[in-house]
Amino acid sequence: MSDSVPRHYQNQLLQRLSAPDLALIDPYLEHVALPLRTPLETANSIIENVYFIEEGIASIVATIPKGGDTEIGLIGSEGMTGVMLILGDDHCVHDTYMQLAGSGFRVPAAALVEALAASASLKTFLLRYVATLFIQTGFTALVNARSKLNERLARWLLMCHDRAPNDHFYITHEFMAVMLGVRRPGVTVAIQELEGKGLIRATRGEIVIRDRNGLVRVADGTYSPAEDEYERLIGKMNYRYSSQPE
Amino acid sequence: MPRYFFHVRNQQGDLKEDPEGQEFADLASVEQDAMAAAKEILAEELLRGKSVLTKAAFEIVDENNALVLRFPFSEAAQKVGTQP
Structure with missing residues (x-):
């Protein structure tokens, strides 16, 4: 950017980068709208761009060849795509696309790779984010194997x-x-059960959260371990999660 | 493609409406999906330690709110059909 006024980022990774590390990628950051279903990464292809999410939610989705998808990662303003680049690969094996419309800062993969090579502190910091995503995916694997649909739905809504x-x-x-x-x-059916307990209100295409603590109880311990780890590795979450007992 | 709404008539006789619906090419695919979805719902209830909801049923209506198929969950419990 030619102007010297520092930009304000909602993305919590960009917010936390040191000034010298931010300077490495800031010139390449381009603000883009991210409508529903925008593909951010395409399975089994080279990663061309990396997105730091400002608003909205992206999902990393794995697919069974004969048909059948499931979400294995959720990314909002606390995160970014392109984690395989941070890990040293240039390919991605899963699809990532927007499931809730928003916006983000896009940076070409080559620019990020160059910045990672130039700064050990940038690499260490972004690796810590990769760790949080790995932990989140681990808990998603756990609930997919062991939790009932109502519990998984409650965790996912939170x-x-x-x-x-x-x-x-x-x-x-x-x-x-x-x-x-x-x-x-x-x-x-699962939504109507949560609605019947007064925890959410659901209309066509819209979900209203009415009782967060009630949802946490339904999630039965599956929500918060990954969120606590984010707080430990990256810092206090900017959103509604609170590690304080409510 | 026409849209169909999978309302659920529960054990107590209350109708839980499907606010969203889903598009299907024909009635045969509606019935296949009803079978698979009912099997999945029954399985989920069993895994939660509940009894089989064989008295519940899908009441599937079209966009004009006309009933096109009544699918008792007991059919999903007793018959072989589309895998969830």
Whole structure:
């Protein structure tokens, strides 16, 4: 950027970079709108751009060849795409796309790779973010194997709420079914159960969070371990998560 | 493609409406999806230690709110069909 006024970032990684590390990538950062379903990474291809999310939510989705998708990672303003570049690869094996529209800063992969080679502190910091995503995916693996749909749905809604601009966000049951790896009517039944307990309100395409603590109770311990690790590795979360007992 | 809504008539007789619906090419695919979805819902209930909701049923309506298929969950419990 030619202007010398420092930009304000909502992205919590960009916010926390030291001035010299930010200077390495700042000239390449381009603010872009990220509408629903924008592909950020395409499975089994070279990573061309990296996105630091400012608003909205991206999902990393794994696919079974015969059909069947499931979400394995969730990225909001606390994170970024392109983690394989930080780990030394230039390919990605999964799809990443926007599931809640927003915006972000895009940087060409080559520019990030060059910056990583130039700064050990940048690399260490971004590796810590990769660690948090790895931990999140670990807990997602755990709940997918051991938790019931209502518990997984409650955890997932809390994770979306953390990354959404306010208490209501637009998401269809069809989309939730993909994210949770189940059929849509099952999601509708699970949503109605949470609604019946007064924890959420659901209309066509919209979810309103009414009782966060109630959702945390339904999630039965599966929500917060990964969020605590983010706080330890990166810092206090900027969103609704609180490590203080409520 | 036409949109169908999978309302659920629960054990107590209350109708839980599907606010969103889903598009299907034809009624045969609606029935296949009803079978698979009912099997999945029953399995989820069993895994939570509950009894099988065989008295519940899908009441599937089209965009004009006309009932096109009533699918009792007992069919999903008893018959072989599409895998969830």
